Amino acid sequence: MKKSSLIYLAVGIILAGFVLYMVRAEKKIERTEFLMDTIVNSVIYTRNRRQGVNALSSAFGEMYRLEIILDRHHTDSEVFVLNRDAGTRPIVVSAEALDVIKKSLQVGEQTGGAFDITIAPLINLWRFGSADVYVPSENELAQTVKLVDFRRVQVNNNDGTVFLDGGGTELDLGGIAKGYIVDMAIEALLEQGITSAYLDAGGDIRVIGEKPDGSAWRIGVRHPRDRRGIIAIVELRDKAIVTSGDYERFFVVDDVRYHHIIDPKTGEPSRGIISVTVIAPDAFTADAYSTALFVLGLEKGMEIIESLPELEAIMITEDEQVHITSGLAGKVEIRQ
Numbered sequence: 194m195k196k197s198s199l200i201y202l203a204v205g206i207i208l209a210g211f212v213l214y215m216v217r218a219e220k221k222i223e224r225t226e227f228l229m230d231t232i233v234n235s236v237i238y239t240r241n242r243r244q245g246v247n248a249l250s251s252a253f254g255e256m257y258r259l260e261i262i263l264d265r266h267h268t269d270s271e272v273f274v275l276n277r278d279a280g281t282r283p284i285v286v287s288a289e290a291l292d293v294i295k296k297s298l299q300v301g302e303q304t305g306g307a308f309d310i311t312i313a314p315l316i317n318l319w320r321f322g323s324a325d326v327y328v329p330s331e332n333e334l335a336q337t338v339k340l341v342d343f344r345r346v347q348v349n350n351n352d353g354t355v356f357l358d359g360g361g362t363e364l365d366l367g368g369i370a371k372g373y374i375v376d377m378a379i380e381a382l383l384e385q386g387i388t389s390a391y392l393d394a395g396g397d398i399r400v401i402g403e404k405p406d407g408s409a410w411r412i413g414v415r416h417p418r419d420r421r422g423i424i425a426i427v428e429l430r431d432k433a434i435v436t437s438g439d440y441e442r443f444f445v446v447d448d449v450r451y452h453h454i455i456d457p458k459t460g461e462p463s464r465g466i467i468s469v470t471v472i473a474p475d476a477f478t479a480d481a482y483s484t485a486l487f488v489l490g491l492e493k494g495m496e497i498i499e500s501l502p503e504l505e506a507i508m509i510t511e512d513e514q515v516h517i518t519s520g521l522a523g524k525v526e527i528r529q
């Protein structure tokens with residue numbers, strides 16, 4: 194064979210190898226959209242671009258669909274109707290709404306009422322979500338606290354109905370809706386055969402598998418007092434991680450910070466903790482417990498979370514000290 198033919202052959206083999214590599218290589222597909230009042234970012238790795246794009250479309254489709262069902266401010270939502278007709282009649286709701294309400298009531302029981310989806314009257318009183326700030330009087334707080342009790346929510350599994358027992362009872366699923374919706378989107382990705390993905394809905398994160406190079410997904414936990422800083426890094430595979438912080442929605446009056454995570458017993462923003470991150474098998478559980486632990490405080494919060502083997506937590510107290518559960522020892526990188 195001539196020398197030039199040999200060179201052509203070698204180049205041909207290298208090119209073919211390259212083409213084969215490109216076809217078989219994992220492609221990174223990303224999609225970012227604004228929904229659920231936050232930035233939702235997703236990354237998936239797949240060899241089949243079309244499969245990836247389709248999977249992301251169905252995941253985002255699920256998120257748009259569920260957002261409308263669970264948002265109490267949306268006049269087409271089931272929660273809006275439940276709240277409007279509180280105390281008058283049971284309402285037939287979708288399987289998803291029934292599911293999320295039942296799961297929320299369970300966490301309410303497990304946390305002694307620290308997590309309570311009937312928190313809406315208090316959120317309304319403090320006017321969170323509106324532009325004008327308001328600090329309620331003791332009397333207003335005392336009156337409104339009486340309306341908050343998750344035991345007023347009656348679920349009838351046979352009829353598929355929910356009844357809010359008592360006028361003035363109102364649901365606010367803000368403490369768990371994002372987590373639940375992230376789970377449903379992840380289910381959609383799994384159904385489409387995706388084996389490597391990252392989904393972040395404004396801090397409610399869940400991952401599938403690991404990255405194509407075999408490394409875990411590295412997730413940064415935001416520093417609660419430094420907008421751009423990271424206080425901890427956790428490596429995760431097939432898990433969810435959710436953070437609740439007093440910096441997400443708050444206002445300051447006379448040097449006092451009033452934030453959106455309310456202690457149902459006092460009616461006031463819960464004090465002592467400034468950030469809680471929970472790692473769980475699913476985003477619903479991580480979301481519910483991050484809100485609950487915020488209210489429970491360091492001691493009770495740690496006690497509950499240590500009793501649940503599948504859950505881990507990072508709690509940051511007012512003095513900016515980082516506290517972790519025993520299961521995270523040696524597994525989390527703290528940057529202080």
Ligand code: AMP
Nearest residue numbers: 307308309312367368437453454455484
């Ligand atoms: P998260 O950021 O997940 O902790 O959720 C905070 C949101 O949950 C608030 O904006 C309220 O809509 C709602 N919320 C506040 N306090 C509670 C509570 N004690 N139990 C359940 N939901 C709450």
Ligand code: MG
Nearest residue numbers: 368480481484
């Ligand atoms: Mg939450």
